[in-house]
Amino acid sequence: MRAETQATADSIRKSLRLLGQRLDWDTAPHRLEEMNAIIEDGDLWSDPARAQKLMRDRQRLSDAIDTYRHIERELADNLELIELGEAESDAEVVADAEAALKALAATAAQKELEALLNGEADGNDTFVEINAGAGGTESCDWASMLARMYVRWAEKKGYQVELMSENPGEEAGIRSAAYKVSGPNAYGWLKSESGVHRLVRISPYDSAARRHTSFSSVWVYPVVDDNIEIDIPDRDIRIDTYRSSGAGGQHVNTTDSAVRITHLPTNIVVTSSMKSQHQNREIAMNALRSRLYQLELDKRNAAINAAHDAKGDAGWGNQIRSYVLQPYQMVKDLRTGVETSDTQGVLDGDLDAFMAATLAMDVAGKSRAEANAED
Numbered sequence: 001m002r003a004e005t006q007a008t009a010d011s012i013r014k015s016l017r018l019l020g021q022r023l024d025w026d027t028a029p030h031r032l033e034e035m036n037a038i039i040e041d042g043d044l045w046s047d048p049a050r051a052q053k054l055m056r057d058r059q060r061l062s063d064a065i066d067t068y069r070h071i072e073r074e075l076a077d078n079l080e081l082i083e084l085g086e087a088e089s090d091a092e093v094v095a096d097a098e099a100a101l102k103a104l105a106a107t108a109a110q111k112e113l114e115a116l117l118n119g120e121a122d123g124n125d126t127f128v129e130i131n132a133g134a135g136g137t138e139s140c141d142w143a144s145m146l147a148r149m150y151v152r153w154a155e156k157k158g159y160q161v162e163l164m165s166e167n168p169g170e171e172a173g174i175r176s177a178a179y180k181v182s183g184p185n186a187y188g189w190l191k192s193e194s195g196v197h198r199l200v201r202i203s204p205y206d207s208a209a210r211r212h213t214s215f216s217s218v219w220v221y222p223v224v225d226d227n228i229e230i231d232i233p234d235r236d237i238r239i240d241t242y243r244s245s246g247a248g249g250q251h252v253n254t255t256d257s258a259v260r261i262t263h264l265p266t267n268i269v270v271t272s273s274m275k276s277q278h279q280n281r282e283i284a285m286n287a288l289r290s291r292l293y294q295l296e297l298d299k300r301n302a303a304i305n306a307a308h309d310a311k312g313d314a315g316w317g318n319q320i321r322s323y324v325l326q327p328y329q330m331v332k333d334l335r336t337g338v339e340t341s342d343t344q345g346v347l348d349g350d351l352d353a354f355m356a357a358t359l360a361m362d363v364a365g366k367s368r369a370e371a372n373a374e375d
Contacts (some may be wrong), residue, residue: 001082008101012075015108016068022115023064032061060123067111074104114185116359121222121297124189127290131176132169133196133215140169142199142214145347146176150193150218152349159183164283165258165273172205178222178271178287187222190359193221193351195320211326215319220296223286229288237288238262241277245251259284266295321354323347336361 019025035058038044044051074114078097085093094278130147132139154161164178181190198219203212224230227276258273259280270287274281324330330338331346336357340346346354 001079001086002098005082005098005101008098008105009075009079012071012101012105012108015105015112015172016071016075018112019064019071019108019115025068028061028065028068030057032065033131035061036316047318056123058104064115070105071108071111074100078104111358113359114179117185117188119188119191119266121293123185124187125180125223126190127164127221127223127287128179128181128190129176129219130174130178131217132174132218133217134212135212135329137169137171137173137205138214139216140171140173140175140210141205142197143171143175143177143216144169144173145199146197146216147174148180149347149349149351150179153188153351154183154349156187156349157183157186159186163274164287165271167271167273176271178213182223187220188359189355190201190220191222192355193218193257198319198322200322200324200326221290223295224290224293230262230292232285232292233289236264238264239281260333261285261288263288263292266292268292268295333357 073121081097132143160182162180166177167175199214257277261284272283321333329343338357
């Protein structure tokens with residue numbers, strides 16, 4: 001067997017070991033049998049919320065077991081084909097099996113990464129808020145570029161994207177926007193994007209063609225499941241209505257349909273402006289519940305996720321990633337050191353490498369923190 005093929009097989013085995021650890025493979029089939037037995041009990045559906053959660057957990061475990069067994073079986077089958085092909089000097093069989101192994105290695109690496117998405121809310125849908133920082137038109141344009149980047153990323157994942165609210169810039173771009181992104185592990189993937197994003201480029205709005213630095217902030221927080229109770233007393237919120245408008249002041253509503261809710265104890269503000277007033281109020285309340293849930297998650301993981309807690313102002317000293325378009329091309333994540341010269345690809349939504357590195361870093365940090373706690 002060629003050294004390259006052996007290395008490919010070893011990488012698949014490594015991914016299987018991690019998948020098995022995350023899955024707790026020794027007990028996984030037994031846990032699935034227990035879940036199936038509970039689901040067959042007719043009394044389960046007397047508590048719909050519990051039943052739905054169990055069904056989701058059962059499906060997730062079943063899918064993980066099937067994935068592990070599929071990778072294990074494909075690895076064994078293709079290694080056997082390579083041995084047979086080499087024994088019979090059948091180069092075509094060997095080449096086909098080696099190609100299948102390479103494809104399997106890519107699949108295994110992807111599943112290995114997805115196995116890291118085991119946080120409390122990682123499987124949830126998510127809200128994404130984008131706010132322009134200091135810098136006027138430049139920052140508003142940068143905020144709209146970020147919005148496009150995340151929409152493109154979500155579409156490539158096959159996720160559903162819903163615009164919740166948008167506040168246009170005076171000349172170009174957006175001052176702020178909020179989206180709901182729905183799909184498997186949407187929050188788990190996007191949570192690493194919370195922070196300040198810095199752009200350096202020759203300004204298209206500067207007649208002297210000077211280089212400008214712009215900042216925009218991104219906040220990501222999970223959509224709260226119906227079975228998670230977040231109590232928000234009426235005395236803790238202030239609800240304001242206002243007229244929403246589209247880009248350039250067009251499509252102005254004739255009624256005050258947009259809703260802004262301020263949570264007085266935390267000063268968290270959420271808005272919705274894309275529906276009727278009744279729908280906007282419901283959407284904004286759901287967003288507020290999610291923000292408060294995220295606040296609780298941050299408190300629980302403060303020692304591990306300190307970098308994400310320190311969002312700060314959208315300006316110098318708080319950025320997590322730099323996007324440099326002039327005088328050279330580079331996007332660099334300041335937390336992990338991951339960088340690329342394919343700036344257009346990143347702005348078109350190629351973000352997985354950055355997300356994966358941050359996710360792996362967070363998991364490693366959690367493991368160290370847990371080990372220190374045990375000591």
